[in-house]
Amino acid sequence: MSQTPKTPAKTSVLDRVHLPSDMKTLSDAELKKLAAELRTETISAVSETGGHLGAGLGVVELTVALHAVFDAPRDKIVWDVGHQCYPHKILTGRRDRIRTLRTEGGLSGFTKRSESPYDPFGAGHSSTSISAALGFSMGRELGAETGDAVAVIGDGAMSGGMAFEAMNHAGHLGKRLFVVLNDNEMSIAPPVGALSAYLTRLYAEGPMQDLKAVAKGAVKLLPEPFQEGARRAKDMLKGMAVGGTLFEALGFTYIGPVDGHDLDTLLPLLRTLKARATGPVLIHALTKKGKGYAPAEASPDRGHATARFDVATGAQVKAPSNAPNYTKVFAESLIAQAKRDERIVAVTAAMPDGTGLNLFAKQFPRRCFDVGIAEQHAVTFSAGLAASGMRPFCAIYSTFLQRGYDQIVHDVAIQRLPVRFAIDRAGLVGADGATHAGAFDVGFMSSLPGMVVMAAADEAELVHMVATAAAHDEGPIALRYPRGEGMGVDMPEAGQPLEIGKGRVVAEGARVAILSFGTRLAEVLKAREALAARGLAPTVADARFAKPLDTDLILRLVRDHEALITIEEGAIGGFGSHVQQFLMEQGVFDRGYKFRAMVLPDTFIDHASPAAMYRAAGMNAADIEAKVLDLLNVAVARRA
Ligand SMILES: Cc1ncc(C[n+]2csc(CCOP(=O)(O)OP(=O)(O)O)c2C)c(N)n1
Ligand SMILES: CC(=O)[C@@H](O)[C@H](O)COP(=O)(O)O
Ligand SMILES: [Mg+2]
DSSP states (O other): OOOOOOSSOOOTTGGGOSSGGGGTTOOHHHHHHHHHHHHHHHHHHHHHHOEEOHHHHHTHHHHHHHHHHSOTTTSEEEESSSTTOHHHHIIIIIGGGGGGTTSTTSOOSSOOTTTOTTOOSOOSSSSOHHHHHHHHHHHHHTTOSOOOEEEEEETTGGGSHHHHHHHHHHHHHOOOEEEEEEEOSOSSSOOOSHHHHHHHHHHHSSOOBOHHHHHHHHGGGSOHHHHHHHHHHHHHHTTSOOOOHHHHHTTOEEEEEEETTOHHHHHHHHHHHHHHOOSEEEEEEEOOTTTTOHHHHHSTTTTOEEOSBOTTTOOBOOOOOSSOBHHHHHHHHHHHHHHHOTTEEEEESSOHHHHTHHHHHHHOGGGEEEOOSOHHHHHHHHHHHHHTTOEEEEEEEHHHHGGGHHHIIIIIITTTOOOEEEEESOBOOSTTOGGGOBOSHHHHHHTSTTOEEEEOSSHHHHHHHHHHHHHOOSSOEEEEOOSSBOOOOOOOSSOOOOOTTOOEEEEOOSSEEEEEESTTHHHHHHHHHHHHTTTOOOEEEEOOEEESOOHHHHHHHHHHOSEEEEEESSOTTSHHHHHHHHHHHTTGGGGTOEEEEEOOOSSOOOSOOHHHHHHHHTOSHHHHHHHHHHHTTOOOOOOO
């Protein structure tokens, strides 16, 4: 294992590199030095900001080699997911802002087109890079002013269906395209699946190839004088069970596996390929997640993501928690339900820790499935499980569930199968920003006939909602809950199924009613306190369900109040829209009734702290208070 780097470090070569063009005059020896300095700089930056660490450390040499050989931004280097792009950002004119990563107004933690011409394609979700790179490649064929296209994709992301759809198409088109498969034998958790086993076999059965042996794969691509030597290298390797068959069958020239940390291999290989390749090429590079930083290398997720940390010890600076987080409450509630109902099974798409299903898997290893980064499959697989008589909880972050929408419609909802969707990270997530915000699930789930959609107002409600989902055999049901800590409320001994489609009144008041869906309830109650001080305490209700709506409750609130406000942490087209539609059909607006729906603004909110995002979204107690006062035509002093 490598040693923890000492700081402060000298960065004499890195200091001379402001853009990749500055690397063109560096010798290979200097490029090696650059890689070492880049690694130190990455560790130092992430220690101050927190963020994705392990993936970036694993691609330091690849990043240096790609930028040394290719000509970005004319050549398009497309990073899959984008969580490994911090070293790339440092080399592409953003070193001076690298310590602003993932903070308000600072650099994004992913690639982002609006941030730099060196980020030709934005990311955050996985398995998109080959499709995007192929788009650039074909754009060039059709006359677009662009250079080579290079996709850098991890072994985890390669398990996503889109990657294969893209390779299938690229192989068919047969045009020049580079895919670097960055194989570190890790996703966030250890990778699962036959593909992962296949990749392992590719190098377990044959040694890692040095440049000479790599010529086996690249033989057609090497300059004529070298081809004979390369052929000999190939002959030497004959009989060795070196693979690449799958990729070759898809129409790619397969090269590898090569040591993705060895610049003596990477640089000449990429130079040769850049000079000679004509069709699609896949370079299989073996790397280590967390490479070069002992605490990251030693961590079970190889340092995937981290809070701020002390570089010398690796100790992370974490805020103390005051309440259990929603993910853990979900997992423990599900375990309790699964003890009573052996039909309950759980499905995650490569996020066992993130969804809490790692805890479920410990208790019920045979009843928990990690399907890899394959949300579409996760949904239809769950539908199949449900059709077989099982009762699957398909636990997927809101943002990643977007991938499986047709499957939710076609395979689950139309067939009314009892799949239970546990939608974690629903709402604003903070530092991961717009790509990871759970903004749309209420809209896309509650527009489906027969779907039951719940949102937990606090962690105790979540326990009851898991019980509700477990008891709901009639069709699909979804429960949403946010990232992070609960409210610190008293927890029930056991979850009790809620009556489907019924909300609850939390506090009686007058004139205005606020109907909350989800965890903004706490802010609503804060606003109520402030309004009470003015003698304007509103009635507050928790809808619990966006579908079916509690129409009795809504009509009662309308009947007894001058105005109704809904609030949810979701985009336009969700709970508030359904309430509005209902009231419209009832003719309530014909009488000039006052109604407002507080939803996330119609913009993608950039990364920031959750508090700043709520401020930007106008979702805080002060905003709710202002909305009530506005509806009641109460003049207030303008806030600074
Ligand atoms: C569609 C989608 N699902 C899940 C994720 C969460 N996620 C981010 S990185 C990652 C693992 C990626 O593994 P790999 O591609 O091998 O990259 P590595 O971190 O190993 O470098 C996962 C599951 C995501 N970003 N996008
Ligand atoms: C890159 C990626 O998609 C994940 O690593 C994501 O950042 C995880 O988010 P959580 O921290 O909310 O699990
Ligand atoms: Mg990986």
